Amino acid sequence: MNARHHPTDDLLLEYGAGNTNEAQSLLIATHLAFCPRCRGIVEKAETLGGALIDATPSAAMSADALQGVLDRLDEPDDAIAFGDATSAPLVAGTDTSIPRPLRDYLAHGSAESVSWRRVAPGIHRHTLAMNAGDSASSAYLLKLAPETVVPHHGHHGEEMTLVLEGGFTDGGKHFIRGDVELADPAVDHQPVIHADGPCLALIVTDAPLRFSGLIPRLLQPILDR
Amino acid sequence: MSQASRSAEPAAGTPDLVTMMVAISERKDRAAFSQLFEHFAPRVKAYLMRHGANNETAEELAQETLLRVWRKAHLFDPAVAAPSTWIFRIARNLRIDRIRRERRPEFDPEDPALVREADPAADHQIQTNQEGARVRAAIDLLPPDQKKAIMLSFFEDKPHSEIADELGLPLGTVKSRIRLAFARVRQTLGDER
Structure with a gap:
């Protein structure tokens, strides 16, 4: 089934333009694997980018630039850049239910084989390492037991949650595999995990969470780590 | 979109970038590559300079972009994307990689986990040279x-x-x-x- 909750069109345009940070890009790219609708929007943003490059005043290349490149055309191509859609062979134990952009961030390509840390009853966390030491945002996976009530919390910044497995209900809306929930600083929310199984989710924040109750506040240092 | 508009000839004086890309893709045509280079390298260089690259870095990365176009040309499909769209993606990703020094996560069209459009024709908007021109006009x-x-x-x-x-x-x-x-x-x- 196709996703019903999407990132904003603004964010899809920013991703297409190449302005989102690595953590945001990871979440959006993973959502795109689930969502033909959003792939279409990003494709249009990229078409716009191409048209803008085509229409832009050019900067003169040096006189020998073309010859320099022509001389290199027959060199073997040994560099496979990250982000190339060249499919790497799947290693044993790879979990193909997790789409590729996220799989590339998991040791052995599986959410089972990474190290999980228990941060609260029914809640396990695995922090994903971003290439750039980007302190402005972070990405992590949460594994939540059925019927877990995630502590009531607001946010200093924006938070995006992408469901990979299972689902949850928040503010009367249901989020399942492929769906993205957007929470902004004005929203105090309290997701409840569906009863039919555990939930695996990718979360990207651009600022630390802030919990409102006393007990949750004790969890704060753990979740921020 | 009508078939007629899709098969229309490019306007006089506009370099036919699709024809050049197809010649590179199918025949490794160096003359076509030279033409494509003359058209796009200075534009990609300007794009990179706007993003903060100095003259030398922008020059080097513009050359690298066109070199990647040559190497990946077999993946070019004129029914899926206009040459400018395709080159924009390569230049953008190289910029993120080399100037911002970050990874650029992208979905993989061959991924077994990919959810495809129920109507396959709708999964790809047909984008041709003419559509690039229409976007420029817009x-x-x-x-x-x-x-x-x-x-x-x-x-x-x-x-x-x-x-x-x-x-x-x-x-x-x-x-x-x-x-x-x-x-x-x-x-x-x-x-x-």
Whole structure:
């Protein structure tokens, strides 16, 4: 089934333009694997980018630039850049239910084989390492037991949650595999995990969470780590 | 979109970039590559300089972009993307990799986990050289303030909030100008929404 909750069109345009940070890009790219609708929007943003490059005043290349490149055309191509859609062979134990952009961030390509840390009853966390030491945002996976009530919390910044497995209900809306929930600083929310199984989710924040109750506040240092 | 508009000849004087790309893709045609280089390398260089690269780095990365175009040419499909769209993606990803030094996560079209459109024809909007030209025409028709906002969004590595500061406008105004400009382009490309 196709996703019903999407990132904003603004964010899809920013991703297409190449302005989102690595953590945001990871979440959006993973959502795109689930969502033909959003792939279409990003494709249009990229078409716009191409048209803008085509229409832009050019900067003169040096006189020998073309010859320099022509001389290199027959060199073997040994560099496979990250982000190339060249499919790497799947290693044993790879979990193909997790789409590729996220799989590339998991040791052995599986959410089972990474190290999980228990941060609260029914809640396990695995922090994903971003290439750039980007302190402005972070990405992590949460594994939540059925019927877990995630502590009531607001946010200093924006938070995006992408469901990979299972689902949850928040503010009367249901989020399942492929769906993205957007929470902004004005929203105090309290997701409840569906009863039919555990939930695996990718979360990207651009600022630390802030919990409102006393007990949750004790969890704060753990979740921020 | 009608078949007629899709098969129309490019306007006189416009280099036929699709023909060049197909010649490179199918026959490793060096003459066509030289023409494509002359057209795109200076534009890609300008794009990279707008993103903060100095002359030397921009020159080197523009050459690298075109070299990648040559090496990946077998993957080019004129029914799926215009050459300018394709080259934009390569230049953008190289910029993120080399200037911002970050990874650029992208979905993999061959991924077994990929959810495909129920109607496969709808999964890809057909984008040809003519569509590139139509988008350029649509950009030219935008009100100047919208055009400026969308240019800044693609040509400077800045969040909308910084663009707003630079233009001395409220963030909401900048966002709505960018939104309106993108809506016009999506309309041009046959977006039903």
